[in-house]
Amino acid sequence: MSQTDTDRYLPTPRTTPTRARHRVAYDRDLVHAILDEGWLCHLAFVRDGLPAVLPTLYARVGERLYLHGSTGARPVREAAAAPGGMPVCLTVTHVDGLVLARSAFHHSVNYRSVVVHGTARPVTDAAERARAFDAVVDQVVPGRSADCRPGDVKELAATALLAVDLAEVSAKVRAGGPIEEPDDLDLPHWSGVLPVRTQYGAPVAADEGRRVPLPAYLAAYAGR
Secondary structure (H helix, E strand, C coil): CCHHHHHECCCCHHHCCCCCHHHEECEHHHHHHHHHHCCEEEEEEEECCEEEEEEEEEEEECCEEEEEEECCCHHHHHHHHCCCCEEEEEEEEEEEEEEECCCHHHCEEEEEEEEEEEEEEECCCHHHHHHHHHHHHHHHCCCHHHHCCCCCHHHHHHEEEEEEECCEEEEEEECCCCCCCHHHCCCCCCCEEEECCCCCCCCCCCHHHCCCCCCHHHHCCCCC
16 A cells, blocks of 8 residues: 555545545545544435435544444444445534625625444454443543443443444635625625534533532533
8 A cells, every 4th residue: 555545545436526626635634634534424214215324423533433323323223234334424513613704695604514324233253342332431521431341241231333444535615705696795794704613511410419629521522
């Protein structure tokens, strides 16, 4: 494998957009950074011949995504029943700003997104499942897996994990201000960017937890 191949994902027909190609990227570090910042993805699959999309928690471990689900969930059951796994497409998106132009046509959104095409397979190896469960918990709140009770036999039996390898992957990014038509520049309308960000509040303890000091990894979240 060449150095170029190790630094980026190779484009495929499914990861090559038909428009706004200047915004697509296959840089491995960029893809990983976008995935690592999030914890919720949208998983698309075909159910009874029709498209379906479900939100689900995920974690990235190296070049593999682990998706969290119930053993009774449709995608988990269909992935287990399909020879070799179930074809899926999943997306992760961060919205960074609303782009307001002088014309309605040129309004846009600043965003960072990743699209993954692949095959979802159930994770059945006990050691891999244990690592993946911890990874999903830590993807949501880093450090949490070491500060909670692990799942017991009954809980683990009711919970499933799907694995999707990162092979057909692309990122797409839009940043900057609005695109304006030259004839619109003198119009009396405000234009610019309304930034958007997710901010965490101060942790709120449950009644049972008030006797336990707030751990440092949670205290650091307030206002972040």
